[in-house]
Each structure stands twice: as structure tokens, then as C-alpha cells.
Amino acid sequence: MSVQQNAGVVLPAACAVAASFDPALARSVGAAQGQAEVDPNIKRSPLCGRNFAMFSEDPHLTAALAAAVVGGAQNAVVGPLLCCSQVTDAPDRRVDERTLQEIYLPPAAASLQAGPQGVRYGSGTLNGVPLAEAAAALLPQPTAKTNDAPSTAPTHALAVQLAAQCGVLVQNLGALPLRAGQRVAYIGAFAETPRYYGEGQPSPAAIGALDAALLKGRRVGYVKGFPANRDERDEGEFLRAVSAAVHADVAVVFAGLPESFVSPDADRRTLRLPDCQNNLIARIAAVQKNTVVVLHTGTPVECPWAGDVSAVLCMYLAGEGVGEATDALLWGDANPSGRLPETWPLRLEDTPCYLDYPGDGRTADYREGVYVGYRWYDARRMPVRWPFGHGMSYTGFVYRNARLSANTLAEGGEVKVCVTVKNSGAVRGAEVVQLYISDETGTPIAGGRVPQVLRGFSKVWLDPGEERDVEFVLTARDLAHYDPARHAWYAAPGRYLLRLGHTSRDIRASLGLNFG
Known part of the structure; x- marks a missing residue:
């Protein structure tokens, strides 16, 4: 999203909206804008000149927030599609199949399915194919949306x-x-x-x-x-x-x-x-x-x-x-409740695509593959300045009684993950409960095994002493990675670890789940 201006009112840019970790807030931004241009690309590098208009380094968070803005807006344009976070010289972007399917396509698909009134394509190519042609082959057609509700006049x-x-x-x-x-x-x-x-x-x-x-x-x-x-x-x-x-x-x-x-x-x-x-x-x-x-x-x-x-x-x-x-x-008139939608590295040289970004002016090789953002830092156990999902409050939160509705998930079934969160401090505040999944099956994965991936998040406001259950529903798709050999998403049978955390590196509770 660019300047969020409607009737002379400038609303937060996408980089700030993402920090809310709140789809309801994102939807209200779309409703207040009326007309919105939503960029569903992923923050591959902190050097990208358009990072302010993007949401996050994580596809799950980006998909949820971008779709919410589109869903709330009267007239939304999604794009530029499949630019994959590249500005300089608009080169040919070389991205492997798994990386496209796991990182770059889900937010774009979610935005299109939310019902935009138009789409926009960037210049250049993706694996040698013009972006408009690539989008037509890889992404769903935009879903028609009937939205008779008037936009909210921003103040x-x-x-x-x-x-x-x-x-x-x-x-x-x-x-x-x-x-x-x-x-x-x-x-x-x-x-x-x-x-x-x-x-x-x-x-x-x-x-x-x-x-x-x-x-x-x-x-x-x-x-x-x-x-x-x-x-x-x-x-x-x-x-x-x-x-x-x-x-x-x-x-x-x-x-x-x-x-x-x-x-x-x-x-x-x-x-x-x-x-x-x-x-x-x-x-x-x-x-x-x-x-x-x-x-x-x-x-x-x-x-x-x-x-x-x-x-x-x-x-x-x-x-x-x-x-x-x-x-x-x-x-202290308001309690901070935002979370970082991207990892803040200690230095530029630590970032995933430091050696390859932005390319040579003709091609941009995405050699980091699926290791974008926290996936990269976690896989290398690399120290960072502040991790993905991090954010503090003027109060504290306690997690307890993490539990599953079942210890085994079957193909076609679902399992509920629940944890009780309590505000242990003296002021009202919000906690963002984050659910990460780790594949512990030991099955070889082409392109490497990502240590953990975000599969759910929930922002909950609590008064002092108040506690509430936070629940997530998982299916086999949430356990899966994309398998290029099958050209499909695949979850191997075996054990998965469900990790409930305050940040990607502050895990408060872990639960084992068997699949298959």
C-alpha cells in the first residue's frame, strides 16, 4: 500500500499495518481508504525500495493482512503481482517451484480471492515468462466481490x-x-x-x-x-x-x-x-x-x-x-501492542540474499530459496537484533494449559490447538499468540527442511488478571511443504511439533502431534 489518503486523511502504510498483527485492523484500513492498492509481495530483502508498501517477510501473515485490506476496501487493486520484492532494473527473476509455491504465491492468491476490482503487473519476467503470463498460469482469477456497504469515512x-x-x-x-x-x-x-x-x-x-x-x-x-x-x-x-x-x-x-x-x-x-x-x-x-x-x-x-x-x-x-x-x-496513555512483521538483523551482511540482491541488472537469482526471513536466521541459528513477531508491552502475559483436541491428525481431518493466556500485569494489554509448526518426521525434503513456519496468530486484548483461551484449527495442509516432484503439497507421516510463542524465538509451550 502506498500513501493511505482519503478525504485528506493519511492512514498507516502497509509496513505499519502489518505490525498490528490484526486482520480486523487491516480490514478497517481498507474500509477507510475506500480505494486501495495492495502489494502482496514478500519482504525478501530489507534493501527493497518498496518495503514500506509490503506487509511482511512471512507468507501466512502477508496473506491474512493483504486479503483483509482488499476485503474491506470498496475498490482495491492488487499488484504488482509476482514482482517477488524486486525493484532495481526489473530483471528476470529466477525462482524455483517450491519457493514460488511456499513463499511468493500464497499472499498473491489470497489477495485475488478476497475480491479486488483490478490487478496490476510489474515489468520484467519470472523464469523467462512475462509477469502477466506467469500470473495467469500460476494464480487464480480474481474473485468477484459484491460490497454494498459504504466505505468508512476516515477521520x-x-x-x-x-x-x-x-x-x-x-x-x-x-x-x-x-x-x-x-x-x-x-x-x-x-x-x-x-x-x-x-x-x-x-x-x-x-x-x-x-x-x-x-x-x-x-x-x-x-x-x-x-x-x-x-x-x-x-x-x-x-x-x-x-x-x-x-x-x-x-x-x-x-x-x-x-x-x-x-x-x-x-x-x-x-x-x-x-x-x-x-x-x-x-x-x-x-x-x-x-x-x-x-x-x-x-x-x-x-x-x-x-x-x-x-x-x-x-x-x-x-x-x-x-x-x-x-x-x-x-x-503510557496507550499500551504498545505491535509486533515486528520482519526480522531486524544485526547487519546487512547477515540477510538471506545479501550475496545475490538485487542481481546483475539482467537476472536476479533467488538462491536463498524458501529460507526467507526468520526461516533463514533460524536454520543457521544466527543471532538477530530483534526476531520476527517480537514486541513488548507495559504488562505481562502467562501461557498455561496448552492442549490438543487429539494427539493424532488423519488425512482429511482437523485438530484444535488451544492455550490459556492470562494478563499477569496491572494494565490492559494485548498479546499476539503465534503458532509455529516444525516437521520432525525426518523425511528428506528437496531444498532443505525449514526449522519452523508460522501457521496461525491471534491478537487478544486482556484486562489485568483476565485470562482467555486462544484456539487454532489445523489440517494436513498446515503441516505440509510443497514437493516439486509431486507438483503438490505433501505432509509426510510422522511427528510434528506445534510451538506456541510470544515471538518466533520465545516459545512458551510445545505440543507433539502425529500425522497419518
């Missing part, structure tokens, strides 16, 4: 509400939430003029977190520190920012990628923030233990200072409500 209040549910608290050692009476220094021009959209020229300009705080009567000071639109260090501003941090109880640095660093028409070459931002964050963290960083970005960035700051709040590109939403999340 600024709705934009704020949606943005607050898209913010991801990725780190917190105690600096957040901020408290009345603290001396708080806001640093960085993004506090005044946040980047909140992917492309286009939206109007009006968004209210920044600084103005939102002042309107609430918060006790905050402000130093520009660095500009929002370029990488430029002013020594006087730098020193004033460090001094403000020294004399504050908490320093909040608002950082992100300037528009000049990204383009929807070209891929990036680095994951770094501007040097002026990284340098100032590091210097402030050296003198202020309660340093908080707020990030405005449509894609992961390297965060070399993460181990030195107390808290990090990622707002992605959250639309015109970003300022008020950030204010509410920082000060």
Missing part, C-alpha cells in the same frame, strides 16, 4: 487510533513509560516533523510528538540535534543536544530514514541510519542511562547503539496520527 481520530496499534516496543529496560514530573528532553527533528508516509505528497502535515506532548501539558524540552531531511552534523546542535540529555531525567531521540535516503523506484545500498543520527544517539547514550529512541522507518535499519540505550519504540510509517500515537505510547 484524524481514526488515524491516531490505528497508528497507536501499529507501534512496536522492541526494547525497554525501564525508561518507558514516561512519568509526569520527569524532566524529559526530546531530541531530533523527527520530533517536530516525523516521516509518516511512503510516497506521494500527503496533506496536511502530521502533528509531531513534540506538539502532541505540549498540547497535553507535558514537561518536555526540545533540541533539534540533527535535521529530518538530510545527513548533516551541526556541532552547536550536537553539543546542545548532549547537554540537554545530561540535565534531563530521560532523553528521547526521534530518529529515522529521511526521504532522501529511500525511493520507491530504487533499492537501497545500506541499512544504516544517517551518520549524524547514529553518532548523536551513541553520544547521548554515553551520558544518559535513560535514553529512548523512537524510529520512523519503513524497513529495518541497523541499530549499533541498541545495547547502550534503555528503550526503542518503532513506529514504522504510521500515518498522520503518528505524533499523538507516539505521545500516548511513550507516556
Whole structure:
């Protein structure tokens, strides 16, 4: 999705909608837009210039959210189909059959079946075949949709509400939430003029977190520190920012990628923030233990200072409500409930297609195969900055009594997976329960065995002390991988491990299931 603008209201971009992990929210975004362009491609590389318009590195999450936006919109266009997350030079994309079927086709198929009013194709080819021809051969025809319900007129209040549910608290050692009476220094021009959209020229300009705080009567000071639109260090501003941090109880640095660093028409070459931002964050963290960083970005960035700051709040590109939403999340008026829809790597060199992306200008070889995103990092047991599905809250959640309706699943049958989740803290909050499946059958798999795959997720809001059962229904298709020899999905008989987690790397309960 590009700029989400309807009647002058800019709603969150797809990268932010995905962080909600909430199909109902995604559907409401579609309904409020009325007209939506939905990109069902997968985030193969964090360098892709259009990552802000895509949802996730995971096909299950992307399919659910993209289909929800299409289903909610009066007039949706799906595309560009089968571009497989490639911008630069639109080359021939060489993707093997299993990778297409498991990674790139499911979100596109789900979007088409949700009833768009049109489709769009990118330029270039897929395995030598023009994209339009490849899509006709590999994907279902768009499902006709009758939607007589009027679109929801978007309001600024709705934009704020949606943005607050898209913010991801990725780190917190105690600096957040901020408290009345603290001396708080806001640093960085993004506090005044946040980047909140992917492309286009939206109007009006968004209210920044600084103005939102002042309107609430918060006790905050402000130093520009660095500009929002370029990488430029002013020594006087730098020193004033460090001094403000020294004399504050908490320093909040608002950082992100300037528009000049990204383009929807070209891929990036680095994951770094501007040097002026990284340098100032590091210097402030050296003198202020309660340093908080707020990030405005449509894609992961390297965060070399993460181990030195107390808290990090990622707002992605959250639309015109970003300022008020950030204010509410920082000060505890709202509880962060977002989750990362993509892995944040420690460095660019760790990413799955680092050696191959974007290609030589003629061809792009997808040699990583099905090992996209967390599948790659998990298979190599590679450390990451923050894992897929990660996100913190101002409360805590306890998982207990994980159970199956049956210990064996037969072909054509189904099994229910259930777990009880309790809010163990003092404030209302949301947990996103994630269900991953691991194939432990030992059956050889052409192209390699992926350690685990997401097969379900559920966002549940709980009051303090409240507990609720979260249930998933699985069939043989959820256990299966695509077998190129059969040209079909196949689940081998044997044992599978069902893993219920808070993130892809924080598994709270595991259950064994026999198939066949």
C-alpha cells in the first residue's frame, strides 16, 4: 500500500499495518481508504525500495493482512503481482517451484480471492515468462466481490487510533513509560516533523510528538540535534543536544530514514541510519542511562547503539496520527501492542540474499530459496537484533494449559490447538499468540527442511488478571511443504511439533502431534 489518503486523511502504510498483527485492523484500513492498492509481495530483502508498501517477510501473515485490506476496501487493486520484492532494473527473476509455491504465491492468491476490482503487473519476467503470463498460469482469477456497504469515512481520530496499534516496543529496560514530573528532553527533528508516509505528497502535515506532548501539558524540552531531511552534523546542535540529555531525567531521540535516503523506484545500498543520527544517539547514550529512541522507518535499519540505550519504540510509517500515537505510547496513555512483521538483523551482511540482491541488472537469482526471513536466521541459528513477531508491552502475559483436541491428525481431518493466556500485569494489554509448526518426521525434503513456519496468530486484548483461551484449527495442509516432484503439497507421516510463542524465538509451550 502506498500513501493511505482519503478525504485528506493519511492512514498507516502497509509496513505499519502489518505490525498490528490484526486482520480486523487491516480490514478497517481498507474500509477507510475506500480505494486501495495492495502489494502482496514478500519482504525478501530489507534493501527493497518498496518495503514500506509490503506487509511482511512471512507468507501466512502477508496473506491474512493483504486479503483483509482488499476485503474491506470498496475498490482495491492488487499488484504488482509476482514482482517477488524486486525493484532495481526489473530483471528476470529466477525462482524455483517450491519457493514460488511456499513463499511468493500464497499472499498473491489470497489477495485475488478476497475480491479486488483490478490487478496490476510489474515489468520484467519470472523464469523467462512475462509477469502477466506467469500470473495467469500460476494464480487464480480474481474473485468477484459484491460490497454494498459504504466505505468508512476516515477521520484524524481514526488515524491516531490505528497508528497507536501499529507501534512496536522492541526494547525497554525501564525508561518507558514516561512519568509526569520527569524532566524529559526530546531530541531530533523527527520530533517536530516525523516521516509518516511512503510516497506521494500527503496533506496536511502530521502533528509531531513534540506538539502532541505540549498540547497535553507535558514537561518536555526540545533540541533539534540533527535535521529530518538530510545527513548533516551541526556541532552547536550536537553539543546542545548532549547537554540537554545530561540535565534531563530521560532523553528521547526521534530518529529515522529521511526521504532522501529511500525511493520507491530504487533499492537501497545500506541499512544504516544517517551518520549524524547514529553518532548523536551513541553520544547521548554515553551520558544518559535513560535514553529512548523512537524510529520512523519503513524497513529495518541497523541499530549499533541498541545495547547502550534503555528503550526503542518503532513506529514504522504510521500515518498522520503518528505524533499523538507516539505521545500516548511513550507516556503510557496507550499500551504498545505491535509486533515486528520482519526480522531486524544485526547487519546487512547477515540477510538471506545479501550475496545475490538485487542481481546483475539482467537476472536476479533467488538462491536463498524458501529460507526467507526468520526461516533463514533460524536454520543457521544466527543471532538477530530483534526476531520476527517480537514486541513488548507495559504488562505481562502467562501461557498455561496448552492442549490438543487429539494427539493424532488423519488425512482429511482437523485438530484444535488451544492455550490459556492470562494478563499477569496491572494494565490492559494485548498479546499476539503465534503458532509455529516444525516437521520432525525426518523425511528428506528437496531444498532443505525449514526449522519452523508460522501457521496461525491471534491478537487478544486482556484486562489485568483476565485470562482467555486462544484456539487454532489445523489440517494436513498446515503441516505440509510443497514437493516439486509431486507438483503438490505433501505432509509426510510422522511427528510434528506445534510451538506456541510470544515471538518466533520465545516459545512458551510445545505440543507433539502425529500425522497419518
